[in-house]
Amino acid sequence: MTEGNFTDYVKVLVASGNGGKGSSHLHREKFVEKGGPDGGDGGRGGHIILRGNENLWTLIHFKYQRHFKAGHGEHGGSSRSTGADGADVFLEVPLGTVVKDFETDQVLFEITTHGEERIVAQGGKGGLGNWHFRTATNQTPRYAQPGIQGEERELLLELKLLADVGLVGFPNAGKSTLLSVITSAKPKIADYPFTTLKPNLGIVQYRDFKSFVIADIPGIIEGAAEGKGLGHYFLRHIERNSTLLFLIPADSKDISEEYEILLNELQKYNPELLDKERLVAISKSDMLDGELKELMKRELDMYFGKTPYLFISSVAQQGIQELKDRLWLMLNPKI
Incomplete structure (x- = not known):
């Protein structure tokens, strides 16, 4: 998946339909002198409905049309x-879409399952016809109810990626390169920080035709939890991943310090992120000889403790299959 057509944050204006007016018609028929009231009710205004669609992975279809209006209910007749009810408008959204009220920033709901439908703007009720207002003392009411107005509101649609594994690391740690090696995704790769400006999704083909989804999240920098750099625009995507894969290059000045900064940013953004399963991959390890790797292992064993780690090289294809095996076992511990 490419970066250019990925959209994960849009504002839309929705308006439901007005309810139709009730009829104040009086029955007229040959040889019937006083037919009485027979006005029908007005139809309901159309709803604006969000519907989850597992085949969508971006909100780009809202980039070119952001105003949506449902049909009005028709007036009652004799x-x-x-x-007739006004036509409903269905807006298809990818799974993981969070819907917020633009004015209050309040989270209204989240769409997480395929086919899930939620009304975001209720159509107005149709007015009652004069048939409902007849009484013993007022047998020919000549009035009816008007329809209720529909509602208009601005919404924020925010996508949080639904992936099994989230790639976490500083800019230029080799996340996009790893994604291009273990999946068929083609992210932008270059030798400078912040090559990835949008999240990329890829499907990892595993043994016996099994697979899992991995997300390359734009690189974290210190202060990201406060919105520095790309800030919250990418940290929210990590919330949906069940497993976090930390990628730290072997040529880092201090692997343990880099890992601590990453953990600290996640904790400041959402402490619950630290409850997720974690695996640390030391990337670009093809530049290490055997002696240096053994020395690093002794230090990392003392630092990481029970947190699993391994050495990989995306370019030299070293440790890639072991990485897939580890991730698969973390995602499917009972299999």
Whole structure:
């Protein structure tokens, strides 16, 4: 998946339909002198409905159309005929979409399952016809209810990626390179920081036709939890991943310090992120000889403790299969 057509944050304006007016019609028929009231009810205004679609992975289809209006209900007719309901408008969204009220920034709900439908703007009710207002003392009411107005509101649609594994690391740690090696995704790769400006998704093909989804999140920098750099625009995507893969290059000045900074940014953003399963991959390890690697292992064993880690090289294809095996076992501990 490419970066250019990935959109994960849009504002839309939605307006539901007005309810139709009730009819104040009086029955007229040959040889019937006083037919009485027979006005029908107005139809309901159309709803604006969000529907989850597992085949979508971006909100880009809202980039070119951001105003949506449902149909109005038709007015009631004679012979107690009810007006037709206004046409509903269905907005398809990818799974993991969070819906917020633009004015209050309040989270209204999240769409997480395929086919899930939620009404975001309720259509107005149709007015009652004069048939409902007849009484013993007022047998020919000549009035009916007007329809209720629909509602109009601005919404923020925010996508949080639904992936099994989230790649976490500083800019230029080799995340995009790893994604291009273990999946068929083609992210932008270059030898400078912040090559990745949008999240990339890839499907990892595993043994016996099994697979899992991995997300390359734009690189974290110190202060990201406060919104520095790309800040919250990418940290929210990590919330949905069940396993976090920390990628730290072997040529880092201090691997343990880099790992601590990454953990600290995640904790400041959302402490619950530290409850997720973690695996540390030391990337670019093809530049290490056997002696240096053994020396680093002794230090890392003392630092990481129970946190699993391994050495990999995306370019030299070293440790890639072991990485897949580790991730698969973390995602499927009972299999």
